[in-house]
Structure formats: structure tokens, C-alpha cells
Amino acid sequence: MQLLRLLRTSTRPYLPWIVGVLVFQLLSTMATLFLPSLNARIIDDGVTRGDTDFIWRTGALMLAVALGQIVSAVIAVWCGARTAMAVGRDLRRDVYRRVGQFSAREVGQFGAPSLITRNTNDVQQIQMLTLMSLNFMIMAPIMCIGGIVMALREDAGLSWLVWVSIPVMGVMLGLLMAKLMPWFRTMQERLDGINGVLREQITGIRVVRAFVKEPFETERFRRANQDLTEISLRIGALFVLMFPVVNMIMHLATAAVLWFGGHRVDQGEIQVGALTAFLQYMLQILMSVMMATFMFMMVPRAIVCAERICEVLDTEPSIHPPLHPAVAPPAHGRVRFEGVCFRYPGAEAPVLEDIDFAAEPGATVAVVGATGSGKTTLVSLIPRLLDPVAGRVLLDGVPLPDYAPQDLAGRIGLVPQKPFLFSGTVAENLRFGREDASDEELWEALRVAQAEDFVRAMPHGLDSSVSQGGTNVSGGQRQRLSIARALVARPRVYVFDDSFSALDVTTDAALRTALRPVTRDATVVTVAQRVSTIADADLILVLEHGRITARGSHAELLEHSPTYREIVTSQLSAEQTTGGAQ
């Protein structure tokens, strides 16, 4: 099982601590179990004989035992917390490292949100399970077995009561839980359901109001609310049984001990003190059974988490840095695709097939095509976010896999489709590609990216903070900052993946004009939808189902490529294509 495997490997370095937990838990449990027995002696040897001296001496011994108990218990908690937190830390690190090695392909397979949950929540679950196991789960069997041993020592004749009550307790709780667990899952689903309805109502509030569909939504909500309440009531009705049942079993056991024990005392087979001790042990045993049963509730969830973590750890990254990187050639920025194919493992159709083209410094290559035609995949190959399955991509004559990752990264400036910003200041984001850039250089990049005005308007200028994912700046602003970030890095190759889509037309035009001198000596590869963005490219590649079906300049393609014409006419009409010079 994945959970056991994960726990075994991740706890191995902390074996001494775990042994510590075991030893001190054992000591503390033994001390706990010893107390009723001492109490019994006070009654049998002290009280019955009227030996006050003995009572005092035994009392002092009990105190010493209690002190020993707390010391060992605290040490055990210390070792347990240390181990569990270290296990959590190591697992988190391992998952993070592994994802760091992933290429865009593996990240895409899992999805970033799923990877985030695995690295945070799932690891947290395992960490909690480890902590609980070390603090309680180890204690439960020790307590149970120790209690049985001590109880038998007090009176073996009553032992059958132990053998009867343990399974009764275990089975009753087990039955309740087996019934409840799937209901809990259903409740969680319905809770997600009702929250989903509310989320939709809030995000779609304008649409709902415009269509006067409040009653419809209210009805949808009412149904979700009823479903949730129904299962909650069902769970509640059963769940409230749990505590009374546990109580009842314990009290039945107590009554039985007194009744049958009374007979044995009467026949002189045991002493009264032993009977009181037996009673205490009995209750301790049942408590530990209860605890163990509750612990098992954590296990199914942890199993799922462990599986999800192992899945990440067991996935081999598809891209490896070279063992012996080539000496980096002089940087010009010449990009070459030679017979490149790309296919996701298990997929039937390739995403890219037979891609051949060259992009020279000073030239712009534009890639156009429908959604799913492979544009983003194509440009992802340039910074080696993916490796082709056939063919190769060269930069300045050297195949990408031969580059040391740092060398390659220094030459390429990527502006991805989603303009992601990291939390931190504007300046920190801009220096992402080159840490030693001066403030003047940052402002220059912002000027070109048409971002100077709004950054100046921000309360702290370059030092204004951008929240996680850049949610406190608008989509267009985010895109412009993302472009400025690439400019600051001064790469030899610019890769724009649909990077101007959120800009309004005026800004778009101004930005492209300002970009031109900056990128004059660099190679530019751009994915775009707007005709105005692609029309002045030196080479336009029309991508259809992963293949280049047409290539050439704007004018050439207008003439030869029906697909390209369709793209253009969807945005401009006849008058426009002919009247560009107005």
C-alpha cells in the first residue's frame, strides 16, 4: 500500500526519535497503569488493616510514579512532534523538488492546482496522521495490552469480561462508523455542491438579474440546501448515538465487574482493592479501544493523500539537464526547428508534426492558427519547456538539450499566454530575468511596454506590491508588466505567446511601435490573433492541426492561403484590407 510505503521511507531517517516515542510512551503508559494497582494496595493492605503508615508510603510512591509519567509523556510528545513535523517537511521538500524537475508536459498532466494541493494539503494530512499515530495510535495498543495484563494480574477469573467487552465496543463503534463514513463523503460533496451554486450566483449575478432568473436560482439553491440538510440530519441522527452507546457499554461493563467481582470477593478469591483496580483497568482498556477506532477514521483519507503524493514522486520528468553541457556558442538568437514532432504520451494524434523553420536575429516570425492547432506547444519548445519526440530545436547552432539550463534561460525572454506575476514588488517582478538591472533600465522597459504611466501612478512606484497572481492589477496591466519583465532580461530571442490580447487597441498599437527598435537585433517569435499584430511579420506560419500548412508574408498568404484569408476577413472586411493606407 502506498501509505505504508510512504510512511516507511519518510520516517526512516527519524527512527531514533520513533524509538524514543515508543520507549517513553511505554514508560508513561506503564506508570499510568501502575497507579490503580497502587491504589488497590492502599485499600487492601492499608485501609483494611488500618495501616496509616503504609497508606502514606504508598501515596508517596504514587506521587513519584505520577511524576515519572508526566516526564516520559512530555518526552514522548517532544519526540513525536519532532518526527511528524520533520516527515512533513521532508515530504513537502521532495514533492517540491520533483515538481521543479517536471517539464510543462508533466505539469500539464497533473494541472498546477492539483500539484499545489498535493504539495500542501495532502502532505499536511500525512503529517497529521504521523503526529496522531505517534501521539495516540502507538499509545492505544500499549494501553490496551498493558491494561489487559494488569487486569489479569489483579484477577484472571474476571478476564472473560475483558474478552467480551472489547469486541462489543469495537464492533458497535465499527458498525456506526462504517455506516457514517460514506455519508460523510456525501455530505462533503453536497456541501461543495451548495457552495458551487452560491459561487455561480455571485459570479453570474449580472446575467441572473438581466434574465430575471432570481426565482430559478433560488429554486436551484433551495434544492441544494435541502439535499445538504437531509444528509446532515441523517448523519446527525446516527452520530448522536455514538456517545451514548460508548457510555452505555462502559457502564454495563462497570456493573458486570461489580456484580461478578462481588461474588468473587465474597468467596474470598480476590480482595476488594483488586476489584477497584480491575474496574479502573477495564475502563482504560475500553477507552483505548475507542481511541483506536476513532484513529482509523483518519486512515481512508490519508490513503488517498498518500496515493496522490506517490503519484507525483513516481513520475519521471521528461526533460533532464545535460550531464556535460556544451560550451555556449556566441549569442545571436538564431532559432531553428528541424523536423520537429511533439506528441503527448498515450495520445493518438501528435500535437505538432514536421515543423521546420528558422528565425533569424532581427526578424519576426508570427504563428497563427485555430485553438488547439499547437501554437503554444510550438513556442514552448523554444525555452525547452518541452522536448520534441522527434526532430530537434537549435539555438545558435547548438541543440537545446546540450545547453546548461542557465545559459538557455539567459538567451530567451518568454511572455506567456497567462501573464502571471509573482507576489512581491513591481521591481522584483521585473528583475525576475536579470537581478542586477538598474532602476533606469526597469523604467525604460516599462516605457516600452506602455506600463510607465500606471506604475508611476501606483503609491510606491517600482516598490508597489503586486499580490499573488497579480490580482490587484488589471489583465491589461498584468500583460504589460509581463512584457516589461521579458524586456529587462535583454534576451536574444523574444517569445510572445498571445501576449497582447488583453490590451485595448490604442495601447496595443503604441506598444508595438515602441517594441520595434528594442527588438531590432533580436529574434521575435510571436503567437497572435489580431491581424494588425501579425501583418508586418517577416514570416507568418499558418498552423493547422499541428502542421504548417502555409508560410510567407502577409501579402503572400492573403493570396495563397484560404485559411489565412478567413482569419483576416473575420477581423477586417474588404474595405479594410484594401484601405489600409488611408
Place this chain on the structure above:
Amino acid sequence: MSHNPQPAAKPQNFWSSARRLLGLLSPHRAALAVVVAAVIGSVLLGVFAPRVLGRAMDVIFAGVVARSLPAGADQQQVEAGLRAQGQDTYADMVSAMELIPGQGVDFGRLGALILLVLAMYTVASALMWLQGYVLNRVVMRVVYDLRAEIERKLNALPLSYFDTRQRGDVMSRVTNDIDNIQTALQQTFAQLVQNVLTVLGIVIMMFAVSWQLALVALLALPLSAVAAGVIGSRSQKLFAGQWKATGVLNGHIEESFSGHELVHAYGRQRQMQAQFDERNEDLYRAAFGAQFLSGTIMPVMQFISYLSYVGIAVLGGLRVASGQLTLGDATAFIQYSREFTQPLSQIAGMATQLQSGIASAERTFELLDAPEQEPETPTARLPERLRGEVRFEHVDFSYDKDAATAGEPPMIEDLSLHVEPGRTVAIVGPTGAGKTTLVNLVLRFYEIDGGRILLDGIDIRDLARDDLRRQVGMVLQDAWLFTGTIMENIRFGRQDATDEQVVAAAKATYVDRFVRALPDGYDTVLTEDETSVSAGEKQLITIARAFLSRPSLLILDEATSAVDTRTELLVQKAMAALRENRTSFVIAHRLSTIRDADTIVVMESGRIVEQGSHAELVAADGAYARLYRAQFAEGSAEQATEPAAEVPSEGSTDGAAEDSAQ
């Protein structure tokens, strides 16, 4: 993440919010009375039962002692005999017992006592169950009503409420906070009552049995309180630290994974990893401290309970030996002292939970108390079929009324516009010019501050909002669809439409073709992470929805985000089909739409700066002409001049024909 206690958000006004939360329970007074009665009953029985058990123990002990005594003599004689032998303490003990010398355990009495105890516990357990059962029903009912009330409130709040708050904040109020309230009501209130009563009952019982032993046991009380207080508040602080460290680390993980391609493309792996290691180590340290300290609460509380256990064992033993206490009372005491520390530590734990529940209640009440939309007093009704004439007369509007009175320029100022029935108005202008605001005013999402808006000559403020909106269809950039089938989503436009009508609308708006290609067709369930339907296709579905609703007036917001070109073409055509014979306001981004519009309205900072047809505006060489050149001519200015001449005329007229044909 949910497994560590979150640092409790402190409520602003604890008592008034608590009172109001309890007020929600007041309609269920009768049921709550049952709950309280059941709690009191089960506590009383639970408190008395150890006493009866003690009696049972006494019977056994008396039997043992009696058996060792000579038969035939009565109790006084035996006592006298013992004293004569110099066994004074033993004699004292015997004198405190009820026994018949020479006879063993009185099983008749023992059996009766045990049956009595069992009966008491059975009733106590039944009451405990009853209490839990009734309370659960009440709480569920209250939470159900609260949820429904919140939902009603969401529909009654003005849109400005949602504009001025983060969506996540509103979401969290309607989800997490309600859950939190439920937990607080379900667990804390009843248990608080139960625990306080139990502690009280046990203390009373202890004093009733022996005030000396009670004092020993009560020594544990301040000790536990101090221990729980000290450790509790310290670990609360450490937990806050752990929570913060978790937040920082999770934020880092989230960013590294979401920005994975950037980290790789910019070669930042090493820095990111170093930062991760540092933050991971911080979390480890914080978590270890918090877990260790909070983990010591249990042993410490246990130790304190052992202290009183030892005290009772010794003192009790001495007093039993001297006949001042029966053995049964001593054992009952031991049980009391054990049952007494548990509710104490629970009460300590509940304080934080209660606080967080009240804080949640406060946030929920804040939402429920937010001012609602102005009540309407419709004095006019719209005819079944509208002509669709819209007139803006000197309209003023500001989102922030306070800012407006403070002299800041309003969002829309003195805006007048007349739209003939059936015409298409294209609204253009830079971001923030007020384009969206203008159409929002037509839908009466916001109330205007001055001037008036007339629909077919009727002031829209004289109409019921719903009456007005039923006549208006809307397609927004952000294609909002709810979780449900495609059929249900289209039918959202008109609930009483037949399947045939839905399909007809789908056909008219190019939805039918791609839906038929889906394995489940119209029954395909659209969810947030549905990938078989593209963004452009979702847009088409929203158009079909508007089409089905047969509005007299249309509001369209063209998407700026990249939809692939083929779907884009279909979206264009579908929108054109929708516009036919309807007065339409289009927030336009595409030249073809703008150019084909009957009127183009150019907006800048809340004012209409130009108005007219494409040809007129180009000729006027004003703002529109500048915008037009920047947008569509600049890109091809250098090269397009020559190739433009080469463009085969049939290719381009095809495009135009296609456009106008729809």
C-alpha cells in the same frame, strides 16, 4: 490545512453578536427547552450514579469485613470486642458500616443497587441521545434558514455591493462562515451548558460526600485552569505562527507551480528552491513548537488529575480507615475527580471555538444587514411587444455617491442619446470611458443620479426592474454558464421553452453543430473544468440563451480575449443573427461590427464625444478617426499599401457578403 486550529478571528462585538446568534434559535424555544431539560437530566443522573456505585462497593466491602467477624454477635458487640483488642481504628471503620457479622456480601442489596445504577445510566444515555438528536434538528433548521436568507439577500443587494467587495470575501461569508456557525451552534453551545453543569454537579456532590476530600480535589481546579490558560494561550500564539508560516509556504508553492513555465524559462529554479527550503524550515520550526507545546496540555492536565487522584487515595484511605468515610464514597470520589478534569479542559478549548464562531456570525450578519436595493414603486407597465426606442436625457451617474458630493467628476456626465427602434449602436472608446456603465444603466443595475432614461417613452424608473429586464437580452464577454446541461443553460433564457424551441435557438446561433458532435449532446453537463466545450463555444451558448429569450432590446459585449478564428467567425454571425430587428447596444471591439452599426458612439471619460455613422465620423477626422487609424490601419501601414492592391476582390467581398448576409 483545516486540521490546525486557525487563529481565531476576534469578533468586534462579542456579546451583541452572540445574542443575535442565539436569537436565531428563539423560534425553536420549545425544542431547546427539551434539549436543556435533557442535558440537566443526564447531568444529574450522571452525577448521582457514581454515588450509587459507591454504595454497591460498600455492600461488597461490608460483606468482606462482616465475614471476618464472628457470627451471631451484633455490630455493637463486635465494635466493643475490637476496641477491647486495642484495634481502635478498625473499630471506627466497622462502626461506619452497615453489616451483619459473620454474613457475606448481601447480594440482594448489591443486585438492587447495580440495577438502579444501570437504570440511571440507561436513562442518562437516552437523555443524552435525545438532547443530541433534537439539537441537531434545530441547528440544521436554523442553518438551513440562514443559508436561504443569505441567498435571498444576495438577490436583493444592489450590484454596487459586489463591485466594492472582493468576490472571495463575499464567497467566504456565504460558505466558510456558515459552516463555522453550524459547528459553533452544534458543538459549543450544548456542550458548554453540559460541561458547566457537570462541573457544578460534581463539585456539589463532592462536598456532599466529604468536604475535606472535596477541597483536595478542588485544588486541581485552579491548577488546571492556570495550566490550560498558560499553555493554551502560548500555543495559540505558536499556532498563529504556524498558520502564518503555512500561508507563506503555500503561497510560495502556489506561485512556483502556477508560474512553472516562467521559473523554467527564466532559469530561476535555484532561487525558488532556496527560498522554498528557507520557508519550509521556518514552517518546520513553527509547527514543531506549536505541536509540542499543545501536545503537552494533555499530559499536564493528566498529571494534575493524578495529583488529586493520589491525594484522594491517601486522604480517602486514611479517612476510610478511621471510619469517617466509607470505601464506596472514596471510590465514588476517585471517579468524580476523573470525570471532573475532562469537562474543565473542554471548556478551555471551547472558548476559542466559540470566539471564532461568533466572529463568523458577525461577518454573516454584516452581509445580512447591508442596505438592499431601493424598493420600487412601479407606476407603469411595458407593453407585451416593445418598439425598442431608447432615449438618454442628460444622464448623470457616479458609482461612489460620496466621491460625487466631494466634487470628483462623475462616471457619466450629462449624457444624452437617442436610439431609433431596431437600430444598432456601437459604443467605442478607451477602457474606463464608461461603456459598460452606460449599458448597465439601461438594465437598471444602478440607479442614475440625474436626468432620465426612456424606453418607448416610459421612464424606466417608473417600471418594475424585472418588467424592464424581461425585455432586455444580454451577452457578456465573460461567458457565464451554470453547472448543468447545455439544454438547461440555453433554457435559462426562457424557462417555458420546449425542447424544440431550444434546439431551434441553438441552430440559429451555430450551437447545434458542435453540440451534436459531443457524446452526450444537449445533455452534456457544463462544469467549471469542462474542457470539451471551448471558450468560444461557451460564448455561442450564451448567445443562444439570449436568442431564446426573444428580447426587444439587446446588450452585447464583444469578447476581447482570444477565441480561435473559426469560432470567432461563428460568434460574429450568431451575434448578427441576434441583432436582427432589435435595438442593440454593442460594446464593440471589431471593426466589422463598428462599421456596420447604424450609429457609432465614441465615449471618453463618461461623455459622448462623437456620434454618427462610420463614414461621417471618418470624414469628421476627430477622435473616432484617430482611434480607427491606430487600431486598424497602423499595423499594415507599411506593407499593406502595395499588397492591398493585389487582394483578390472576390475573397474580400466574400467576407463582406458573409458578414452582411447574417
